[in-house]
Amino acid sequence: MEYENVLVDLDGPVGVVTLNRPRVLNALSPVLVGELNDALGRLDADPEVRAAVLTGGPRVFAAGADIGDMSERSPVEQLQRDQTGRWGPVAAFTKPLIAAVNGYALGGGCELALMCDLIVAGDSARFGQPEINLGIIPGAGGTQRWPRTVGKYVAMEVNLGGAPITAQRAYQLGLVNKVVPAEVTIEVARGIAHQLAAKAPVALRLAKESVNRALETSLQEGLAVERKNFYFLFATEDQKEGMRAFLEKRKAQFAGR
Amino acid sequence: MAEAKTAVEVVRYTVENGVAWIRLNRPETMNAVNGALRRALADSVKQADRDEAVKVVVVTGEGRAFCAGADVREFQSREGALEGIQQDYEFLLSRLWSMAKPTIAAMNGVAAGIGASLALVCDLRYAVPQASFVEAFVKIGLTVDGGATWLLPRLLGSAKALELFYTGDPLNAAEAERLGVVNRVVEPERLEPTVRELAERLAAGPSHALGAIKRSVGYAMNATLEEAMEFEFHLQGVQMRRVDFKEGVAAFLEKRQPRFQGGGSGPPA
Numbered sequence: 001m002e003y004e005n006v007l008v009d010l011d012g013p014v015g016v017v018t019l020n021r022p023r024v025l026n027a028l029s030p031v032l033v034g035e036l037n038d039a040l041g042r043l044d045a046d047p048e049v050r051a052a053v054l055t056g057g058p059r060v061f062a063a064g065a066d067i068g069d070m071s072e073r074s075p076v077e078q079l080q081r082d083q084t085g086r087w088g089p090v091a092a093f094t095k096p097l098i099a100a101v102n103g104y105a106l107g108g109g110c111e112l113a114l115m116c117d118l119i120v121a122g123d124s125a126r127f128g129q130p131e132i133n134l135g136i137i138p139g140a141g142g143t144q145r146w147p148r149t150v151g152k153y154v155a156m157e158v159n160l161g162g163a164p165i166t167a168q169r170a171y172q173l174g175l176v177n178k179v180v181p182a183e184v185t186i187e188v189a190r191g192i193a194h195q196l197a198a199k200a201p202v203a204l205r206l207a208k209e210s211v212n213r214a215l216e217t218s219l220q221e222g223l224a225v226e227r228k229n230f231y232f233l234f235a236t237e238d239q240k241e242g243m244r245a246f247l248e249k250r251k252a253q254f255a256g257r
Numbered sequence: 258m259a260e261a262k263t264a265v266e267v268v269r270y271t272v273e274n275g276v277a278w279i280r281l282n283r284p285e286t287m288n289a290v291n292g293a294l295r296r297a298l299a300d301s302v303k304q305a306d307r308d309e310a311v312k313v314v315v316v317t318g319e320g321r322a323f324c325a326g327a328d329v330r331e332f333q334s335r336e337g338a339l340e341g342i343q344q345d346y347e348f349l350l351s352r353l354w355s356m357a358k359p360t361i362a363a364m365n366g367v368a369a370g371i372g373a374s375l376a377l378v379c380d381l382r383y384a385v386p387q388a389s390f391v392e393a394f395v396k397i398g399l400t401v402d403g404g405a406t407w408l409l410p411r412l413l414g415s416a417k418a419l420e421l422f423y424t425g426d427p428l429n430a431a432e433a434e435r436l437g438v439v440n441r442v443v444e445p446e447r448l449e450p451t452v453r454e455l456a457e458r459l460a461a462g463p464s465h466a467l468g469a470i471k472r473s474v475g476y477a478m479n480a481t482l483e484e485a486m487e488f489e490f491h492l493q494g495v496q497m498r499r500v501d502f503k504e505g506v507a508a509f510l511e512k513r514q515p516r517f518q519g520g521g522s523g524p525p526a
Contacts, residue, residue: 123476168479181472181488183495 005032008039013050013197014190015043018057025063026056028108030081037089044093047256050197050204052093053189054116055100056109058182061125064107067134087140091115094205096196100189101125102182106164111140114149117208119175120189121167122182127175128164148215149175200238201256268297269319270304275312275460275519276453277305284320289328290371295345298375302349306356312460312467312519314356315452316379317363323388324372329397346371350378350404355475357468359459363452364388364430365445374403377412380471382438383452384430385445390438393425411478412438463501464519469493 007018017039019026026032043049056062073081090097090112099105099116105127113119113127121127129142137143138159146155150173158165170176180188196204206229214222233239237257245252269280279301281288288294305314318324327342353360353375362368362376364384369391376382376390392409394401401422409418413436421428433439443451459467469492477485496502501517508515 123472179476179488181469181492181495184491188491 003035003039005029006035006039008043010049011190012194013048014193015046015049015052016186016190016193017043017052017054019055019062020057022057022059024066025060025104026109027064027066028062028112029066029069030086033086037086040093040097041089044089044095049095050201050256051096051098051193053098053100053186053193054090054112055186055189056102056105058102058186060103061099061101061105062109062112063104064109064130087112087115091141094208095201096193096204096208098189098193098196100186101127101167101176102185104128104164106130107138107142108140111138111142111145114141114145114175118177118189118192119170120178120180120185120192121170121176122185123167123179124182125167125170125176125179125185126164127158127167127170128162129159130162130164132160132162149173198254200233200236200242200252200254202236202238203233203242206233267291267294268301270301272305272308272311274457275310276456277301277308277311277314279305279314279316281316281318281324284318284322286328287320287322287325287367288318288372289325289330291328291331292341294328295342295349299345299349299352302352302356306352306358312358312462312464313456314353314358314360314379315363315456316353316360316375317449317452318365318372320366321387322366322372323362323364323368324375325367326370326372326391326393346374346403350374353378357472358464359456359467359471361452361456363448364439365448367391367427369393371403374405374408377408377438378404381440381455382433383441383443383448383455384433384439385448386430386442387445388430388433388439388442389427390421390433391425391427392421393427395423396425409438412436460519461517462519463499463505463515463517465499465501466496469496 005019005021007020009016009018017036019032019036021027021029021032040052043052096118097116099113099119101113101119102122103124103126105113105125107130110127110129129138129146131138131142143155143159146158154173167176167179171179178188210226210229213225217225238254241254242252267283269282271278279298281294281298283289283294305311359381360379362379362382364376364382366385366387367389368376370393373390373392392401392405409421417436428438430439430442434442441451473485473489473492476488480488501519504517505515
């Protein structure tokens with residue numbers, strides 16, 4: 001897997017995808033988005049891979065879209081390119097996806113982080129939707145995922161005000177799982193990914209699907225989805241192995257079946 | 258251009274032996290803070306933070322005052338507009354608070370209002386016997402600002418802080434030392450040599466470790482014990498991979514003084 005804008009590193013069962021346009025603060029060009037989608041699609045399809053980390057490296061996560069590339073575009077051109085609509089594969093990734101965020105996660109970069117399942121932030125991280133300052137609004141989920149995560153009022157502050165929030169505030173708001181020294185953000189995210197990779201893959205997948213459904217459906221429907229997934233897991237070998245290992249007081253070895 | 262020249266003069270900024278000296282230099286006004294001084298201080302602090310050769314920062318005043326606070330003459334002019342002041346103060350004070358380098362206030366005299374905040378936001382304070390902290394906002398019908406409501410209660414408790422804020426009475430150097438706000442009181446002729454000795458000693462130390470200590474203490478202010486321990490632990494892991502740690506251990510085993518390389522002290526920003 002050779003890409004221009006994205007690095008993919010396989011660390012046992014953990015795939016690490018690094019946005020790699022540091023000179024432009026990992027601006028999310030159409031090419032980069034295409035490569036990222038392709039990379040994640042391959043990791044999702046690879047049965048050896050059980051979790052993934054998405055990072056922008058040590059200094060910046062991603063500082064939004066390529067504005068120079070966008071400034072003179074017409075609505076029809078925007079629609080035809082459908083840049084913000086091309087994020088499907090990221091959000092549809094079925095395995096645990098952990099964002100390791102250092103420095104700025106702004107605009108599309110912030111929206112990308114919000115598509116992940118867990119967020120580890122370096123103490124230098126900043127999250128924001130500055131689109132409003134350019135006379136536009138977020139186009140890849142910013143106005144939808146913020147309120148689902150931190151509630152209406154902070155979402156309004158971030159989307160209307162355009163000022164980024166600190167890692168510490170994001171942690172207090174529940175947007176971020178952990179704040180760690182920026183030197184170890186990626187390492188900590190990898191560690192979490194390895195922990196998750198040791199769990200039963202089918203159960204992880206259905207847990208992720210069930211939690212995500214909670215944000216999109218009524219409680220009754222969500223509970224029904226959860227119950228079906230719960231019952232379904234009793235058809236897996238991993239459920240048998242997990243419970244047997246528990247009773248035998250040993251560590252389970254999950255096969256992903 | 259004229260303003261840039263003024264800005265250079267109102268703060269004297271020098272770097273010696275790894276120590277940045279930021280000297281407030283409006284002695285004729287007891288280093289009262291006007292727009293030019295605010296901006297010059299902000300520039301100096303930013304420069305000290307960015308400069309990899311700077312390991313420790315000292316803030317002090319020229320003349321008989323450390324800093325007499327905001328220049329009241331500016332209050333009624335456009336220069337004194339509250340919003341601009343707030344931004345400048347926030348930048349200056351939070352940069353000093355968060356920069357991963359030791360900061361020392363060498364208090365050569367009175368520190369009032371924003372001057373007191375400037376001293377309080379530093380990591381350590383050394384003061385002459387004549388120095389004092391004055392939070393006299395109430396005497397002109399104002400509330401306290403410059404972060405003092407956050408800084409001072411953390412240093413000496415809320416009851417003592419509120420007493421100083423309510424009365425506007427000064428806190429003298431000896432009492433401040435007794436309360437732990439001032440690290441040490443030294444005679445005027447000993448102030449600069451004492452601070453220099455300490456600052457240069459710290460500057461010769463393992464600057465990554467000093468920066469990590471400051472970051473951990475800052476993080477812990479807003480964290481639970483468990484969160485703070487995890488943050489410490491991660492930074493310890495980083496330290497253990499550095500050459501200064503290897504040198505420190507080798508020197509200990511060989512019963513000699515370590516020779517630290519230091520290097521940048523902050524996180525990859």
